[in-house]
Amino acid sequence: xxxxxxxxxxxxxxxxxxxxxxxxxxxxxxxxxxxxxxxxxxxxxxxxxxxxxxxxxxxxxxxxxxxxxxxxxxxxxxxxxxxxxxxxxxxxxxxxxxxxxxxxxxxxxxxxxxxxxxxxxxxxxxxxxxxxxxxxxxxxxxxxxxxxxxxxxxxxxxxxxxxxxxxxxxxxxxxxxxxxxxxxxxxxxxxxx
Amino acid sequence: xxxxxxxxxxxxxxxxxxxxxxxxxxxxxxxxxxxxxxxxxxxxxxxxxxxxxxxxxxxxxxxxxxxxxxxxxxxxxxxxx
Numbered sequence: 459x460x461x462x463x464x465x466x467x468x469x470x471x472x473x474x475x476x477x478x479x480x481x482x483x484x485x486x487x488x489x490x491x492x493x494x495x496x497x498x499x500x501x502x503x504x505x506x507x508x509x510x511x512x513x514x515x516x517x518x519x520x521x522x523x524x525x526x527x528x529x530x531x532x533x534x535x536x537x538x539x540x541x542x543x544x545x546x547x548x549x550x551x552x553x554x555x556x557x558x559x560x561x562x563x564x565x566x567x568x569x570x571x572x573x574x575x576x577x578x579x580x581x582x583x584x585x586x587x588x589x590x591x592x593x594x595x596x597x598x599x600x601x602x603x604x605x606x607x608x609x610x611x612x613x614x615x616x617x618x619x620x621x622x623x624x625x626x627x628x629x630x631x632x633x634x635x636x637x638x639x640x641x642x643x644x645x646x647x648x649x650x651x
Numbered sequence: 652x653x654x655x656x657x658x659x660x661x662x663x664x665x666x667x668x669x670x671x672x673x674x675x676x677x678x679x680x681x682x683x684x685x686x687x688x689x690x691x692x693x694x695x696x697x698x699x700x701x702x703x704x705x706x707x708x709x710x711x712x713x714x715x716x717x718x719x720x721x722x723x724x725x726x727x728x729x730x731x732x
Contacts, residue, residue, distance in 0.1 A: 578703045580662045602661060607683045611658050615712065636711075641732075643714035647656045650682060 469513055470549055471523040472593060475532040477510070479590035480524055487569045490514035493521060516551055538592035550584070550596035559583060559599045581608075618642035653693050653717030653729050655710075657685040662706050663713070669700040684713050693717070695727040 474480045484490045495512040507530040513521040538544050553559050563573055563585050575586040584598035619639045626633035657663050659680040670677050670687045679685040687693060697707045710727060711719075721728040 577705050579705045580709060605660075607658065607660065610683060611713070614714075637715070637719050640711045640715040643712075644654065644656060644716040647684065647714040648716065
């Protein structure tokens with residue numbers, strides 16, 4: 459059977475313990491339309507609290523969604539820490555041009571939202587800011603199309619990295635730096651030449 | 652001999668251009684990669700290449716034959732293993 463088709467992101471969802479601030483931020487400051495809200499009695503797994511699940515339009519049929527669990531205190535493990543590991547979970551929206559990216563930066567700053575970073579990555583130029591939960595939001599523009607060469611290179615990188623991880627798990631050389639991946643990839647390149 | 656493999660894409664092209672300006676041996680592209688080779692050592696400066704930090708820190712992502720002796724915000728030095 460062929461792999462079935464996917465058609466992009468419908469929504470991503472994260473929990474919030476700041477209902478008013480979250481709605482005011484996404485709807486009123488960012489101007490994303492509140493397009494859907496579920497309010498339900500807790501059901502399913504035992505102890506599931508009553509909840510709200512609400513969605514903001516982020517363009518092209520995608521939404522960003524939140525859960526608000528009524529009467530459920532925020533566990534420590536879900537308090538977002540603004541640091542690299544927690545921030546790996548983030549939402550990245552797409553714009554079409556450099557002009558649109560600059561418009562967003564000006565729009566955010568004009569509405570008192572601090573733009574923390576403006577970074578030119580390999581394939582995307584991005585700005586970053588936070589919502590009232592501390593969650594990181596990225597808005598980026600793709601700098602070029604991904605090609606077959608990128609795909610091939612990605613495969614080789616991950617092959618090298620998985621080999622390094624496998625060796626470390628087997629008790630061999632600890633996997634402590636990206637240098638090990640680059641050296642393994644260098645060996646693959648040499649072999650392919 | 653130390654070698655750096657550089658993917659033939661626009662964001663890494665400044666590394667190739669910088670190596671050529673510095674008269675370091677560059678060959679390729681072959682199979683999608685340039686190869687920059689040095690007898691015992693290769694050295695790059697981010698400012699001289701004009702690379703933004705995010706791409707700079709991926710400079711060796713195409714593959715490496717050698718060992719990193721220094722890799723900070725401005726200097727990358729590769730030596731024999």
